[in-house]
Amino acid sequence: MMQLSHAWLVDENPETRFQAGAGQTYRMVRALLRNPLAVVGLVIIIGLLIVAAFAPVLAPYSPIESNLGARLLAPSADHWMGTDELGRDILSRIIHGARITLMIVLLVAVISAPVGLLVGTVAGYFGGWVDRVLMGLTDVFLSMPKLILALAFVAALGPGIENAVIAIAITTWPVYARIARAETLTFRNAEFISAIQMQGASHTRVILRHIMPLCLSSTIVRVTLDMAGIILTAAGLGFLGLGAQPPLPEWGAMISSGRAFILDQWWVATMPGFAIVIVSLGFCLFGDGLRDVLDPRNRTR
């Protein structure tokens, strides 16, 4: 039986592939933990995950049921963050809102990263006019401000979370396509690609089995870095009334409804604002830390 010790993990001559892999992970985690800001980011993200997972348990009140007798109460022991214009507990709504935020972020990542990866690798692999057409299309999307483009799409598709996710995904894929294309170009003419072609592999197989796996790591890092932006765009759409619809406790929409009382009942708009700031800051810090750890060129010592 092997023992999970520090010495075993940092052994320069690992005996098994499992040990080498575990050691590599261990070193990466330690490098990440040495960066205090990345730890802060990680703690925020883990907190968000826990809150989202146990929302019904953690939330003291229902996020949707209104209680008109308790309208616009200031923060107190009963309502830590106060109540909104319909007497709903703001803390409970923020806790449930974590689920919506997380869902939007994950869905956008799951939709846009593969699309970008596919477009980028195909463009890089075939080159020529395929490249020009696909990259031209990518440039068209890149040249428009993200929020405004998403706004246009939601306006066309109709408001709602699903449509907001689709709209945000449409605005984020071009970045991944560019990265994947650049990455593909670096080993497009590598010998091992020629070798597999000489064996009669089809273009589809070369792209899916040999090129995409090699582009994956840089795309993943980029997705983590982009998550803060996705949260902000989602909140922006919610604020404009084009994202999640009431009574869903979406943070952006909550700020929007609190705007009317911002001078007298500041907490209604401020509390969800804090939530957005903290969570997107968490993704930013963690993404930065992750990039430093994964990119050996940035290692300074």
Add this chain to the structure above:
Amino acid sequence: MSLLTIENLRVSFPGEQGAIEVVKGISFELGRERLGIVGESGSGKSMTGRSILRLIEKPGKVTADRMEFDGLDLMTLSNKRMRALRGARMSMVMQDPKFSLNPVMRIGDQIAEVLSFHSTLNARERRKRVLESLEAVRITDPERVYKLYPHEVSGGMGQRIMIAMMVILEPDLMIADEPTSALDVSVQAQVLDIMDDLVTRTGMGLIIISHDLNMVARYCDRILVMFNGEIVESCQASELANARHPYTQGLLASMPTLDEHRDRLPVLDRTQLGGV
């Protein structure tokens, strides 16, 4: 009937002042024999090999009066039929195993991949075939090597793996483009012996592209010498010493031998050859 017939093969790339021809109308035939193509860098020997597999990258252009492989016209074959030929009936071993194996794929999976698109074997049968082919290239512990990544094997072993990958479907024609130039001298002989053994056993046609005259003379039946995109000499390997073309003679003369006392080795007189 010959396995491969090539007549007037030309490969050109567009340049600033019109097209530059790198292969200038060569013709040869290949039966089930071992043919060596030798020549200096830039003489067009690799381009000849690649154009047989139709793997010249754009904007390169290939033309030929006739290019037939076992009765199939390689010039007009559809891309799909061409893919079915590559790997299954003709294959190519490349120069450096370090670059010709996918760094992030296990060796066994990489070899098995050929089987997955050229055959209908299931996963277990594929694995068995891969292990057999690794054994055929004298890898003593195929089970272990199956699970390794390319960076974990030596150059010689990498090249043997490459050969295993290329012969697993027992092609009729194998093209080896400088198969040993990235290897140590001691490993070179080993790799060549394995290739030689496979060729004799399966009766495939082999084209070895190289700049090593001695090696080619030893392992091939027939030799073509290429210079500046043309075939300047074609002879039986045993007749190489009686070569007539000044380029071949020059090459032979500039090779040092162990039991000689020349102060200077002669250099090719290029003005006489009329080349570059």
